[in-house]
Amino acid sequence: MGKDGKNLQAVAQDEEVLRITAEIEQAGKPGATPLWSEEFSASGEKNQTM
């Protein structure tokens, strides 16, 4: 977003929007590259000591 910020009108000009729009249509289909890695919880187990 940058230190000074950016509004969505400016974001909408980004080339990445076109790429992601195309990827929504392909998401989950065979051969599609996921837009993000699998979600993950980095957690300490319940009784873990420090």
Next chain:
Amino acid sequence: MPFDFWTDPDLLDARHRKSAAALVALCRTLERRRPLGGRENEFLALYGRIVAAAAATFTRVWTEPRAYLWLRIAYQLLAVHLNGGALSPLAERTRLAYGAPDSAAALAAHLEGFKAICVAVACDSGDEWRFETPLRATLPFTVPAARWTLEGSGALAVHGVRAGRLEIALDGVRLDLPLDRLDARPLPIGPATLRPAVVARHGGAELVMAPAAFNIPGLEGREAVLAAGLGLQAEWRAPVEDALAALARLVPDQLERFAADMRHVVVKRKGEGPFTNVSHSELPGACITTPMANPLVLADLLLHEHQHNRLFALEERGPFFEPGSGAATDRRHYSPWRDDPRPMQGLLHALTVYVSSCRLWLRVYEARAATADELRYAEDRLLRIPRQLALASAVLAREAPFTEHGRAVFEALDRDRTALEAAIARLGLPADVPALAGRPDGTFEPLSSAEDGRALSAREAVREHVRLRDVRGQSADLAVA
């Protein structure tokens, strides 16, 4: 690393830029496909207004952890609705929390949640916003970037913002709350109370400690956080500030990054919830902790969670592991820090956060800026963590299905690890020291053997853990010195 992972200022920022682009893409797809037969109309109208929000306002709100999470879940629900496939565990828990029978109903319910982001923008800008249908929510309630929280009980409906007032209804009773007094002082409102959020501040860091910010449908650990309440946050504000002050003294460059990246820390009681501490890939800039009263141990804990957040952000540049390899889900690998087998993703995270932790304790020891008990604990850390890092590194090197990017990240981390080993070797530490565990009350206690209860040394603690927990023998060919 291929760049300076520890200080790069752009890591979390890049996540927010991508999620903003994804919001535009999501809305364009909804506009073109209209997959909900009209149930997306109000959302699209609200989006039309968000587009015009001032850059500073939009950035403040959109860089909040919950805004990011909202986008990621919305993306998944839309993609699965359009193309089929399975939801991620969190998206599935979200669907269940909405009571939605399918992805269409879940997406419609989730789009309603965008109104919280609109309320945040309206509160920040003071502009008038009215919803066709109110945002309905449970307490405790807050919105992204707010410094207030509505605590207590009751069914909440938020109608919008008009004439400088937030218009709500609580259990059907309409109330108008002046925007300029939302975070001023506690204000009883029927069965609820409007309260200022607890904020811990030091050295440019501002950590909002508000359980309401984690009142998110389907979020693992939510109940433990809500049970802690604002009262526990207020109790721990000063210790958190002391921990930030310790980071400022010992690792000022790390505190600078921490201050830029982290927005929310919330504490919960020990033993409540399914974990001690957690950072989630879909909540950048936030973590849940079981706090420790010793400022150095708490500083270590905060830094630990910060590095999880940064490693998640680094993965925006490309996956660390081959897609479909099960690196995030296949829990069968030995971790020197956990009693349960871990996925490779967890092991890479552990390597990262413990390199960072080891650096902190090295600084503590070098600076001698600690009590005698803390220095004994530092000695244990400096003897134990490098051995644990070596074990984790060997398992990753031999078995992880790294991508090229993941391999480069791992190799850079491993160079940092070996540099630390060399620095620690120059300290002239004793050959072995008693292993210690930090207690929540700020004291330290001997670490006991799980086999016979006797007090362990640092080296014995590592060896015993391998013996008891490395059930697949992944460390069998490694000498634990």
